[in-house]
Amino acid sequence: MADTRRLFRTWWSTGAGVPQKTEMRMSEVLLKGVRPYGEGDGVDVLVADGVIAEIGAPGAVAAPGSAEVVEAEGQVLLPGLVDLHTHLREPGREDTETVESGSRAAALGGYTAVFAMANTDPVADNSLVTGHVWRLGQEVGLVDVYPVGAVTVGLKGERLAEMGTMATSEAGVRVFSDDGLCVADPLVMRRALEYSTALGVVVAQHAEEPRLTDGAQANEGERASRLGYVGWPSSAEESIVARDCILARHAGARLHICHVSTTGTVDVLTWAKELGIDVTAEVTPHHLLLTDERLETYDPVNKVNPPLRAERDVDRLRQALAEGVLDCVATDHAPHAEQDKCSEWSAARPGMLGLQTALSIVVETMVRPGLLDWRGVARVMSERPSEIARLPDQGRPLAEGEPANLVLVDPDAEWTVRGPELASIAHNTPFEGMRLPAVVTATLLRGRITAREGKID
Numbered sequence: 259m260a261d262t263r264r265l266f267r268t269w270w271s272t273g274a275g276v277p278q279k280t281e282m283r284m285s286e287v288l289l290k291g292v293r294p295y296g297e298g299d300g301v302d303v304l305v306a307d308g309v310i311a312e313i314g315a316p317g318a319v320a321a322p323g324s325a326e327v328v329e330a331e332g333q334v335l336l337p338g339l340v341d342l343h344t345h346l347r348e349p350g351r352e353d354t355e356t357v358e359s360g361s362r363a364a365a366l367g368g369y370t371a372v373f374a375m376a377n378t379d380p381v382a383d384n385s386l387v388t389g390h391v392w393r394l395g396q397e398v399g400l401v402d403v404y405p406v407g408a409v410t411v412g413l414k415g416e417r418l419a420e421m422g423t424m425a426t427s428e429a430g431v432r433v434f435s436d437d438g439l440c441v442a443d444p445l446v447m448r449r450a451l452e453y454s455t456a457l458g459v460v461v462a463q464h465a466e467e468p469r470l471t472d473g474a475q476a477n478e479g480e481r482a483s484r485l486g487y488v489g490w491p492s493s494a495e496e497s498i499v500a501r502d503c504i505l506a507r508h509a510g511a512r513l514h515i516c517h518v519s520t521t522g523t524v525d526v527l528t529w530a531k532e533l534g535i536d537v538t539a540e541v542t543p544h545h546l547l548l549t550d551e552r553l554e555t556y557d558p559v560n561k562v563n564p565p566l567r568a569e570r571d572v573d574r575l576r577q578a579l580a581e582g583v584l585d586c587v588a589t590d591h592a593p594h595a596e597q598d599k600c601s602e603w604s605a606a607r608p609g610m611l612g613l614q615t616a617l618s619i620v621v622e623t624m625v626r627p628g629l630l631d632w633r634g635v636a637r638v639m640s641e642r643p644s645e646i647a648r649l650p651d652q653g654r655p656l657a658e659g660e661p662a663n664l665v666l667v668d669p670d671a672e673w674t675v676r677g678p679e680l681a682s683i684a685h686n687t688p689f690e691g692m693r694l695p696a697v698v699t700a701t702l703l704r705g706r707i708t709a710r711e712g713k714i715d
């Protein structure tokens with residue numbers, strides 16, 4: 259059990275056991291001239307004791323002399339972003355991402371909370387591992403890292419993991435997923451949904467019927483055939499989403515669908531929501547922007563699961579996000595080492611970085627074309643994810659007395675993506691060299707600045 263030994267070593271070396279919460283500097287911050295939700299004239303916002311203390315006309319808010327002043331005329335103020343779907347790779351693949359490096363990327367990307375997926379090594383299928391990840395996140399202190407618990411032992415899809423123990427443990431696990439793999443056995447999924455209702459948690463399904471994606475490498479269609487790739491059919495996603503909606507309905511459970519990628523899934527979700535089934539769904543920034551045209555490059559940086567789809571899928575996903583059939587954006591931030599990405603297509607691992615580019619991609623694909631305004635961005639990147647995970651202190655209104663989990667965005671600035679300059683240890687971004695709109699200028703976690711002007715504070 260080398261993995262477990264490594265886990266314990268880290269605990270000793272960090273002095274954990276008793277969580278060492280990072281020192282909370284209770285500072286005051288005055289945000290000057292900001293536009294909450296990008297609406298109206300600029301206001302001054304005083305942040306003190308971890309909450310929004312006062313909002314007033316420019317110059318009308320009295321701040322103590324010790325307050326840090328952020329000149330932010332015309333910048334957009336939003337609730338801190340919340341990512342329901344992040345892969346942080348610790349424990350097990352710290353050569354690609356750690357809780358610390360991922361927290362830096364998250365803070366720089368405007369996030370104040372992220373959910374770290376369970377497909378680590380060892381798998382987060384017990385409260386020892388989930389507690390470890392939780393504590394690491396608290397020690398780093400840049401963003402709240404909520405560990406996702408595995409639904410099944412070892413992600414094998416056979417036996418339920420100790421969901422109850424994880425849910426009631428220190429980490430308070432509230433989202434369960436075998437992401438990376440589908441909980442394919444309908445009986446296992448049914449049981450997981452039944453347990454989830456009693457625990458007040460949500461099961462997040464990676465919808466992929468494995469019998470339909472055996473050997474699949476790319477979106478099924480003319481392009482994959484021409485290039486010689488085994489196709490990943492839309493029906494593999496849609497059939498699981500339909501099945502699980504029905505299972506959730508009978509169990510009276512909440513269900514969340516990870517990284518929706520097809521038009522047909524939007525149809526199924528529309529039907530399920532009309533029936534009153536308690537289902538929510540996320541879409542990734544890369545599925546909102548990129549298509550399978552990228553296959554022509556043969557560059558595995560574009561390999562992801564589910565695969566990049568056709569243009570008509572992208573159009574439909576954007577529309578569904580605007581209309582609320584898709585509830586939120588989640589990054590599926592998936593760092594991979596160079597040797598796992600820079601290989602022939604079929605041998606490369608699926609996944610791409612997302613934390614530092616997500617907001618800009620949403621602005622590019624949703625705000626610029628007029629599909630969402632900034633209030634809509636707050637909804638899909640902060641409020642809805644917080645509601646789905648039932649976080650009490652995130653995605654809150656921008657109002658006096660509310661927790662100061664905030665992000666400040668310069669809507670008029672642009673930047674160029676450079677993989678090696680991102681905070682992640684791995685560099686696998688499909689957006690390399692792209693010029694993107696909107697720059698995160700500051701992120702605040704409980705009133706403390708975590709990132710400022712592209713740097714960790």
Ligand code: DOR
Nearest residue numbers: 437438562563592608609
């Ligand atoms: O592209 C993906 N990468 N999709 C997943 O479901 C898993 C993820 C990973 O862990 O790399």
Ligand code: ZN
Nearest residue numbers: 437438464516
């Ligand atoms: Zn997945």
